Amino acid sequence: MGDKRRPAAKGKTPATIYDIARITGVNPSTVSRALNQPGRVSASTEQRIREAAADLGYRTNPMARALPTGKTGTLGLLVSDLTNPVYFDLVRGAERIAREHDAMLIFADSQESAELERSTAERLQIAVDGLLLVASRLEDAQIQDLAAAKPIVAVNRPVPGVPSVAPDVRPGMVEALDLLHGLGHRRLAYLAGPEASWMNGMKWVTAHDLAVDRSMSIVEIQTAAPTREGGTDAFAAVMAADATAVLAYNDLVALGLLGACRRHGVDVPRDLSLIGFDDIFGADLSAPALSTVRCSWGDMGSRAVAKLLGAIEGDASGAELNLPTEFVARDSVAAPRP
Amino acid sequence: MGDKRRPAAKGKTPATIYDIARITGVNPSTVSRALNQPGRVSASTEQRIREAAADLGYRTNPMARALPTGKTGTLGLLVSDLTNPVYFDLVRGAERIAREHDAMLIFADSQESAELERSTAERLQIAVDGLLLVASRLEDAQIQDLAAAKPIVAVNRPVPGVPSVAPDVRPGMVEALDLLHGLGHRRLAYLAGPEASWMNGMKWVTAHDLAVDRSMSIVEIQTAAPTREGGTDAFAAVMAADATAVLAYNDLVALGLLGACRRHGVDVPRDLSLIGFDDIFGADLSAPALSTVRCSWGDMGSRAVAKLLGAIEGDASGAELNLPTEFVARDSVAAPRP
DNA sequence: CTGAAAGCGCTTACAG
DNA sequence: CTGAAAGCGCTTACAG
Incomplete structure (x- = not known):
């Protein structure tokens, strides 16, 4: 029953809090509380709710949650050119910290074009809680504009008034x-x-x-x-x-x-x-x-994500973070011919 | 007015179809149609609506759209180990096609762990329209299970009954x-x-x-x-x-x-x-x-995304696609010592 | 061609 | 501690 608008393709509809509510005989709002605000609900009901959730393989729908809360649980990562291998360390570092905080990473490439970067950033911004702008080709003012809408961390470049991480x-x-x-x-x-x-x-x-x-x-x-x-x-x-x-x-x-x-x-x-x-x-x-x-681009990535997560929480430490560099001696340097 | 629950941090609330509706004096549903089903609305109203939208810098909220439609407009990319440079090319190719189709790419790393891969895939699946599983360490049956919920394309490995792209x-x-x-x-x-x-x-x-x-x-x-x-x-x-x-x-x-x-x-x-x-x-x-x-891992990425997009549209060509390989002669091969 | 209504799955004041 | 209600921004039958 209730199979009126079958989701286009395949796939049984995922369980919702309503399913859990029905099974456990409580109100959906109670299910929501039990799952997200531990302690706001009696231990026994919470227990029952959690069990039902596990049984049904319930996953909270991030889209549905994003609507009332305004938080999507995802971060945007916009790089100027995905082709450069340095970004892979960056992406890796960013991904690590994001995962630790249960955040997802959406990412995009602006192909060294300022115009494409701006439009992509705007498109991305509405879908994420915050944005990492790596090696941005935008002007300071444009970045500041974007930062007025949602938290931004600039990577590999400082921007006045915007948090940043750079070597x-x-x-x-x-x-x-x-x-x-x-x-x-x-x-x-x-x-x-x-x-x-x-x-x-x-x-x-x-x-x-x-x-x-x-x-x-x-x-x-x-x-x-x-x-x-x-x-x-x-x-x-x-x-x-x-x-x-x-x-x-x-x-x-x-x-x-x-x-x-x-x-x-x-x-x-x-x-x-x-x-x-x-x-x-x-x-x-x-x-x-x-x-x-x-x-270390990996460090830059993880530091930047940490900073962004902080900014999203309202942590207004809009500071500029600088990471040290060091010389790595290998074989391409020698004394010049006399 | 209407400033009761200011979005936590900064940022003016983005414009919605209600704002456009108010300005143009039509019903929000008409705004929605004008913007998404060109032709379903008179040319002149569509015109006015588009102008108002442009004025307000309106962007449709993908989360809000995802709820009624079930389509998020994002694709998940799950690789076994982001550390391997081959994936750079793959990611690049995937990103290119995704962008061409206005899809966003969420991606994650399963660190060569089958268990982590499964849980990540499940978490990801609810947020995306389809999933790319690259060099999966899961068993065929597990992948088939995932594929029962939402479209999946396996990359670098065939899976019976699941579309795949592999060399x-x-x-x-x-x-x-x-x-x-x-x-x-x-x-x-x-x-x-x-x-x-x-x-x-x-x-x-x-x-x-x-x-x-x-x-x-x-x-x-x-x-x-x-x-x-x-x-x-x-x-x-x-x-x-x-x-x-x-x-x-x-x-x-x-x-x-x-x-x-x-x-x-x-x-x-x-x-x-x-x-x-x-x-x-x-x-x-x-x-x-x-x-x-x-x-070409770049090709694999773009082909796989194209295939996934097709599968999401209901294109049931669950076929297995094989890309050719070729030998690249450089200097690390010679005749053995006699 | 367009309006009014219902609904997507969740959260959160507001009561009790 | 928990329920009932309203609302987040959009889409889509259903009427007219």
């Missing part, structure tokens, strides 16, 4: 530049990332200042994309710059450049020292193994 | 074994994956049959985990097997073994030929670059 690139870069300087390098090149990336600006400024402090010259070399291909294509420009060492925006472009060097007979590290950024999967696999500046 | 490993392996045989190899080893993995069984059986056909011997060597570490730890066992070539369950274990070989002074490919599986990011980065059998 502090300085310590790792200090180590890197000190090493290069000590080895005798004096002419550096910075292989840049996307212009719209806040983090790219940060790395360039830091590298620049650190180089100047140490009386080294440094030039910025553009790439078409922060990918292996972008690095490969920048080979000629790098050669033209006549630097003895290059710092790359990320491991991907570094690896791309490394491949091009090999194909062109440029010996890394003898002819050119190379330092990447991120320590992605595979950075230790290349020949020579890539030296890099590491920041 | 056909044969063509790629035939190429690989032919090459090895032609080069003079006669003693092979198969570096295994998880015992609970259907795909591991498939690869072993295929390798075995193909080897026997070609009068080559082959032994199976267990690994503790289908990871780089698992491959590294299997080094001694591989050496003890006295094979001249090893086929690995996946690139991860192959890469792990490759690293161990290097550290122990075993020359790949002169002392030992090595063939991986998957062609993950980084497989071409190692020294020597890893030869491997490739299947």
Whole structure:
């Protein structure tokens, strides 16, 4: 009976609190309380209700709960380009903490497009309790607008007035530049990332200042994309710059450049020292193994989710969190040819 | 007015169809029709309603819609271990198609645990329209049970009666074994994956049959985990097997073994030929670059989502889809020492 | 073409 | 401690 509007396809309709109420002879509201506000209901009824729930394989319907409460129990994760392996550590870290808190993760890719990012964020926002914006290409004001609607945590970039988690690139870069300087390098090149990336600006400024402090010259070399291909294509420009060492925006472009060097007979590290950024999967696999500046993206992910969960609870600690970086010495750095 | 229960934190309440109805002076049901069933409403009212909606920045609330329709507009993606880079491609492919169809992707990791997989799948199922089970560790019957509740597509493994997408490993392996045989190899080893993995069984059986056909011997060597570490730890066992070539369950274990070989002074490919599986990011980065059998995981992801979307629409083509594999020749294979 | 009503499954003041 | 009611935002027969 009661089989009037069968749910399109297959599947017996899942049990509801009404089913439990009927079986145990209580009001549905009591079922709801028993299941969600332990103590608000007598121990014996709660017991009976729980048993009935287990019998029926009852699962509370998150959609139905979301309506009156406004809480969906899901978090949105919006990254600028899912193609970059660093995000996998991030996603993993985020997923871990989300699971610990019984939250689900919805995620999406904005393909390095600010416009797509904005529209996706808006679409996502209505379905989630909060949003993680990773390596956002939006302007501060746009992010602040979004943050006015629902909690947001910016990852890999600070935004005034919005909680954020980002690496502090300085310590790792200090180590890197000190090493290069000590080895005798004096002419550096910075292989840049996307212009719209806040983090790219940060790395360039830091590298620049650190180089100047140490009386080294440094030039910025553009790439078409922060990918292996972008690095490969920048080979000629790098050669033209006549630097003895290059710092790359990320491991991907570094690896791309490394491949091009090999194909062109440029010996890394003898002819050119190379330092990447991120320590992605595979950075230790290349020949020579890539030296890099590491920041734990897994930590960034878990910290960001924790922060977001806090913000959703009303924890207004809109602070900026910075995670340390460190230099990872491998085989792509050596003294320059005399 | 009407500001009684302000949504906990911040954020103005999003516009609803009631707001639009009030502004345009029509019934909410008409708003709903105008927005979702173009043509069911006069052109002029539809026009006015759309404008009002745009003005208010209206977004339909997916939770609210899910309740009467039973459709959430989201798909679940459950993988056995998010740590494996092959899944990046899969996730990417899945995300692309999902986005094209305005579906959102919720995803979760079962950490190679069948029990965790089952409970997560159940939890997920109530929140999604359909589920993608990737490299499931469940038994056929368990998957069939889940599939009775809501549409499921199994990825990287067939399940009787359940739609699936999986690679056909044969063509790629035939190429690989032919090459090895032609080069003079006669003693092979198969570096295994998880015992609970259907795909591991498939690869072993295929390798075995193909080897026997070609009068080559082959032994199976267990690994503790289908990871780089698992491959590294299997080094001694591989050496003890006295094979001249090893086929690995996946690139991860192959890469792990490759690293161990290097550290122990075993020359790949002169002392030992090595063939991986998957062609993950980084497989071409190692020294020597890893030869491997490739299947496009990106395709698997997009095909699987397309199939799932079809199943949700009631498209009962519960078929099994097999995607071809191919051998990718790189530098880790050579003739055995005489 | 459009309105009024009922219902999706849950939560939560409000009474008692 | 528990019931009855109202409401969350939408959809969809049912009338007209």
